[in-house]
Amino acid sequence: MAKTVFDVLKDRVEEDKISAIKFLASGGPKDYSQYKEVYGLVRGLETVLLHMEDLSRNYLEADND
Numbered sequence: 001m002a003k004t005v006f007d008v009l010k011d012r013v014e015e016d017k018i019s020a021i022k023f024l025a026s027g028g029p030k031d032y033s034q035y036k037e038v039y040g041l042v043r044g045l046e047t048v049l050l051h052m053e054d055l056s057r058n059y060l061e062a063d064n065d
Contacts, residue, residue, distance in 0.1 A: 006056035010049065017045040 020042045029035035 004056070006052060006059070010052055010056075013045050013048055013052070017042055017049070020045070 020038050023029070024035065024038055024042070029038055
């Protein structure tokens with residue numbers, strides 16, 4: 001099956017999330033403020049992924065009708 005725009009975007013967002021998590025795990029943040037910023041980014045990317053899954057599912061279901 002060919003990749004949809006949703007698949008490509010999901011892959012990119014997941015790559016960004018993994019990168020941010022690795023940064024946190026490696027002790028990258030120089031202070032608590034930067035830690036909170038990166039953690040907020042991870043939470044935001046996770047929220048985006050959930051919304052994209054819903055949108056993709058609704059789009060594909062509508063396409064099948």
